[in-house]
Amino acid sequence: MFVVGLTGGIAAGKSIVSARLAEKGAAVVDADKLAREVVEPGTPGLAAIAERFGPGVLQADGSLDRPALGAIVFSDAQARRDLEEITHPAVRALSQRRMQEATAQDPARVVVYDVPLLVEARGSAEFDRVVVVHAPAAMRIRRLVTLRGMSEEEALKRVDSQATDDERADAADDIIDSSTSLASTTKQTDALYSTLVRLAAEKATLS
Secondary structure, three states, rough: OOOEEEEEOOOHHHHHHHHHHHHHEEEEHHHHHHHHHOOOOOHHHHHHHHHHOOHHHHHHOOOOOOOHHHHHHHHHHHHHHHHHHHHHHHHHHHHHHHHHHOOOOOOOOOOEEOOHHHHHHHOOOOOOEEEEEOOOOHHOOOOHHHHOOHHHHHHHHHHHOOOOOOHHHHHEEEEEEEEOOOHHHHHHHHHHHHHHHHHOOOOOOHH
16 A cells, blocks of 8 residues: 655644645545544553553543653652553554555555654654655744634644754655645645655555
8 A cells, every 4th residue: 555654733723734645535544543542541542541650641431541650750760661561562553454444345445544753753764755744843833823712832842842944854755845835735735646646656566
């Protein structure tokens, strides 16, 4: 299958691009949604988290208490690595299954893996194409403050915790500039999709 890694810094506009690609016909697999799915009640992932971090990370109904877990892992690097060792393999396995399901009837269908921390956590080697949605860090901070109600300090902390604009650009095969207008972002995304369809068809033919 032809798999595109879609990424971008927080508040860069990645969700807009992802939704547009889905509208055009791409199969979009959302890493954040999968990460929630693999720790739902009754899953091996949640059981492993409870065993490692204790019952304090579970709510009364048995579901994951995300703020409680976050308080632990964001202040302890080893705890964060332990969590990643539990969740990352499960997310990878589930993502592969979803991608295979999406292309079962059409091997040439474009598959988009929407993964915010591609540069930080996964790297680009496993993807046929890496697309970065870009807006300058200063603009993203303003968006977080005005659109999401964050304080400037909190917004800066969130942006600084991720890869830099240059690091994402270095990993990109294609960059969509979302810093101007929605119309421009949509136009760029449509043009990109046409290219991806052609490349996916070429790969399917070679296979």
